[in-house]
Amino acid sequence: QDYYNMDGSTYLLLQLNRLRQERILTDVLLCSDNTEIPCHRNVLASSSPYFTAMFCHHFRESHQEKVDLKVRVISLFSFYLGALVKSSVLKGIREKGAISDSAHVYHSFNQSIIHSFQAREMAVQSFSDVSISEDLCELSLPELMGYLEDDWLCAEEEQVFETLLAWIHHDPFSRRGAVSDLFRKVRLRYVHPTYLFQFIASDPLIQSSTLCTEVIESVRRLMFSITTKCGSDLKPLWVTPRRFTCRETLVLVGGRKNNEQTSREALLFDERTQRWQWLAKLPLRLYKASYVCIHSILYVLGGLTMNTKHRVVSTTVYTLSLKTNQWRTAEPMIQPRFAHQSVSYLHFIFVLGGLGQEKQVCDTVERYNSMFNQWEAMVPMPTAVLHPAVAANDQRIYMFGGEDAMQNPVRMIQVYHIGRNMWSMMETRTVKNVSAPAAVIDDKIYIIGGYTRRMIAYDTKANRFMKCENLKQRRMHHAVTVLDNKLYVTGGRFINGHDVIEDSDSFECYDPKTDAWTTKGTLPYKLFDHGSLSLVCVSNKSKPP
Template sequence: MALCESLKTLQGFPFRDPELSSLLLSQLNRLRQERILTDVLLCSDNTEIPCHRNVLVSSSRYFRAMFCSNFVESRQGRVDLKGISPDVLSGIVDYVYTGAITISMDIVLPLMQAASMLHYGRLFEACSTFLQEQLSPDNCLSMIRLSEILHCDSLKEKAKEMAVRSFSDVAASEDFCELSLPELMCYLEDDRLCAEEEQVFETLLAWIHHDPFSRRGAIHDLFKKVRLRYIHPTYLFQFIANDPLVQSSTLCTEIIESVRRLMLSVSAKCGRELKPLWTTPRRYTCRETLVVVGGRKNNEQTSREALLYDERTQRWQWLAKLPLRLYKASYVCIHSILYVVGGLSLSMASGDSSVSATVYTLSLKTNQWRTAEPMLEPRYAHQSVSYLHFIFVLGGIGVDKQISNSVERYNSMFNQWEAMAPLPSAVLHPAVAANDQRVYVFGGEDAMQNPVREIQVYHISRNLWSRLETRTVKNVCAPAAVIEDKIYIIGGYTRRMIAYDTKANKFVKCENLKERRMHHSATVINNKLYVTGGRFLNGHDTIEDSDCFECYDPKTDVWTSKGTLPYKLFDHGSLPLVCVSNRPNPP
């Protein structure tokens, strides 16, 4: 009696047999093979496969509808499955009774069609996975067509991903030339397309030339898929504008002329027809990367190094070295090309130095340095800033060793430099930024090394300077960077960071730097401010070089560390360069 009472108090013992389902399926398959209790024959051509109705009904909505409704098959002992070959039907029945099947290239397509017809969804997706593993640039366009016939979204998405990621190889394939116009349009407008816009244009030309008689009329519709804003002006106005196919289309030439007017007149507004084409964002695969170049390395010597920071791996990659050491050159980026402008060229052999007017350029596509059109005047310790298709070079020190107030402008449309209105006040080491048709020059120091408390504003379209005195500005050797309509001035012998609101014409205080920083560099990537290197005053008021790498988010007003540079660095350039990656990074 006591034992029974104690057993009542014990909790129930939940038992689950993990092998029962597989054993049951195995036994059912053996019954099928021995034709025990089978009650229906699935037939294809002259092949008959005995099965159990209840197993088929349990495995597929197709057979449930067939055998559990008033269809004539529900009363028949023999069901003919037309359109399914004996081998495929036998494989599917084996799969139903065992959960296993071998998929090969010989049977994958008829197997996929049968799986779709008979409502075996997991088998259908297994076939899709098999085909995805066979994807290559040579067959991905065919796979897209196949996926549309089979209504297979998973295969279609993977094939499209392969097509846009391997654009160069796919564009050279035979299948590409056979694309229909709607297919090509859809392909070229994909934001994931891994290509520069120049290549997009050349590809659509190749497609037209494959069958010029019937395709030449498509040039205008295809041309609108090219994102003209991100094409180098020289390529646009010398190569594209002069292409016979483009010239044969009035609508294409009108688009190019609208772009030309917009670029020639800085103050011009984008027309209604051009606006959708001009404001289209970059493709996802065109991502901004941080490049650090030049400067003084480890306080030893002027550096020839150029480094690229990979945000995904959070590692630095070494690019091609500058051709020579340049002290206090300026650094600027335009049209995804890095420009190193002027500087004091140093000869390690003789120890001599000379002020340079040379301009060096680096493209990530080639990773090679080239010389560009030289400046009108040699200079170093100057500032450079880009705006639209212009590079502005301001001040610095010339061959006479005097502080210069001269300004010159490089026009990338015409590949030429021209002298512009000089600075009202000649200053060294100001913070310079361009926004909304203006170049802003904040602070700096005069020839006597006194801080200059003023903002000098250059009106680009009018080639005219104005000055605004302000007690807020007191920066020397501080960089400036633009995010939306705010210009951020970062440090400059101070921990302070302030933002100048160009619309409201007022300063806003931001979160301070950790140390008093100068001779550092800053740039903007994805609306965040990245600050690299520089020099700082430690707690003992001693100047030290820095390998600091920090990021500022204006939305949260918070600084975060991004680790360190590979070495201590100051007086260097820090710039955003766009590179094409076959690993899309959607915003």
């Protein structure tokens, strides 16, 4: 009679427990205090967010035959397995109290687990899963604060904000007073401006807090002032560094592959495995597009389309987020162009020069405002050039060298002041680079090669050049990005000992502290005229021992 009164799921749970007791198809042993309990991973993972995190992510426990819980909850867990499955299943349909009791055991077990040191570390590393569990909403305010302020929390700041909202909404009457204290744990500097001003700023809970609204207004004023210096009221929140789990990673995109055709490939270099990973391909082959990163989103701007029968100079903008690994279209540029330069500063993207619809050399400049998703034309550059080295620092964009329409080198520095929308020029014999990239480290702009082996650094504060260790070969059409205050130079073309131009698959690193070059191996294929960017992604890498 008991059997016929059971529903399918209850009967299934009973049989799974029988299989566990008889050690049939069990695939893990939970160990603590010289006690071992055979279990099924899939049952544990489906029953507890703690075990979901343990077995469904890249932790060592996910493939171990024996897992040491390292906490004194094994007897409670054994009781949970027996009492929940036996007592509740056999009596659950008619005796609701048994289910209530076993649910209490289940909840007690999860709370014992989640408050342990090992579980806390795992919860911090798998916060995406833990943040949507009901157990997290049962945490006390100090416990939740401990999670949200943890430098090793594996989460984006937008998710941190959504977690504190969910926790407050679980018991709004008694918890809404904690909104300002919790809000200060969100590292606003790393929140996308659109999310900050359209979602966070308009949330009723945030609007009900004077402190929260004052902080948001301070951030708004800071962004509109186009400066990196903030006031004393905002500084403690604004200068907080990224969490340790947010790591910069190198991404390559587009370019000419193996001197055959324009590539749609996008590659990510995994520093831990020292291997390249393939990302989603660009929707189109784009010849001499420009590439830039802002708010950890990769932008591919313009270019000459190569997939169509008639090649078209494009205004299209494509974006890629590592979180989704999907390409999307964004607001198009005002003017079609290719062989142009782009650079990011704060929440802006600047696009400079290049070749226009009629293949003419352009002097136009346009700016994209990520806060408002709008493009606007800026004052044109004094001298139109192709293939200069471009970098932004301290409210200015520096454009070094390049070549004119007759392919003559331009020996000057053109400087654009972002806040004033004005250009200035400095002629210098030091600059003679063409098709060379530039990058900024500690107020110094490094110009790498450009039909030469020479690398120089321009000190923007002292207004002087410094010579650095040379490249091994004369190089051009290569790319550079900054990771951990080092320059990573990839691909390009070089002039060999017989004065013949060859494509390169080189991957090198320059350390300004030692003024030395080291090799990082090779790219998966030869590549030039590509984009090389540093994107931030969230990693669940464990804390160092």
